[in-house]
Amino acid sequence: MHKYILETDRLIMRPLTIEDAEAVFAWVGDEDVARYMVYNTYKSVEQVKGWLEYLKQEEEEYHFGFVRKEDNMLIGAGSIGPTMNIETNEKRDGFWGFGYNLRKDCWGKGYATEAAKAMIKFAHEKFGINNFTCSHAVENKASGRVIEKCGLHFVKYGEYTKLDGTCKRRSMEYEGELKCLHILEQKQ
Numbered sequence: 001m002h003k004y005i006l007e008t009d010r011l012i013m014r015p016l017t018i019e020d021a022e023a024v025f026a027w028v029g030d031e032d033v034a035r036y037m038v039y040n041t042y043k044s045v046e047q048v049k050g051w052l053e054y055l056k057q058e059e060e061e062y063h064f065g066f067v068r069k070e071d072n073m074l075i076g077a078g079s080i081g082p083t084m085n086i087e088t089n090e091k092r093d094g095f096w097g098f099g100y101n102l103r104k105d106c107w108g109k110g111y112a113t114e115a116a117k118a119m120i121k122f123a124h125e126k127f128g129i130n131n132f133t134c135s136h137a138v139e140n141k142a143s144g145r146v147i148e149k150c151g152l153h154f155v156k157y158g159e160y161t162k163l164d165g166t167c168k169r170r171s172m173e174y175e176g177e178l179k180c181l182h183i184l185e186q187k188q
Helices: 018-028 045-055 111-127 141-149
Strands: 011-014 062-068 073-085 090-102 131-137 153-161 168-177
Touching (some): 011 111, 018 045, 018 073, 018 090, 062 111, 073 111, 090 111, 111 131, 111 141, 131 141, 131 153, 141 168
Parallel strands (some): 090 131
Antiparallel strands (some): 011 062, 062 073, 131 168, 153 168
C-alpha cells in the first residue's frame, strides 16, 4: 500500500485503512451508489474489511480515501493506475485510468471532480503520466460531466459486467492527453 497523501481545497486524500470500514460501508452498502459501479452492493462491514485488506497488497493502483476537511469525514474513495486492455488483459502502454465514488449525500457538490483532478495531477507529477482513460455507465450522466471537466473526451462506447457477472452495462469510454497541467485548471 502506498503512503501518498494529496490535498485539495476541500479534501485530504489518503490511503484507506481497515479502520475506515464503517465509513466506507456508508457508500458501498448503498444501492444507489453501487448501481453503476463494477462492484455489487456490499452487505456488511466485514465484506468491506476484506476489500480493505486486499488493498494492502495492491502495488500498481493508488487508492485514496477522500476526507472532507471541514468535518474530517471520509466521504468517498477513488483510485488511479495503469489501464488494462480488456481484450488482452495486458497493460495499455502509457495510459492510466481513474475512478471514484462518493456517499450519496455528497453528490453534485464538485468533490468527485476535485478528487479526480488531484489524482490526475499526482500521476502526472509523480510518474510522468500524460494519457488518461475513464469510463462510466451510459446512464450515469453526472460521472460523464466529471470526466469531461478533467479534460478527457468521449472516444467510443463499450461495456462492462459487474464483478459477479450479474449485470452487463453499456459504457462510455473517454481518453485525454495532458500536454500541460493548465488543462486541469480550466473547466472548473
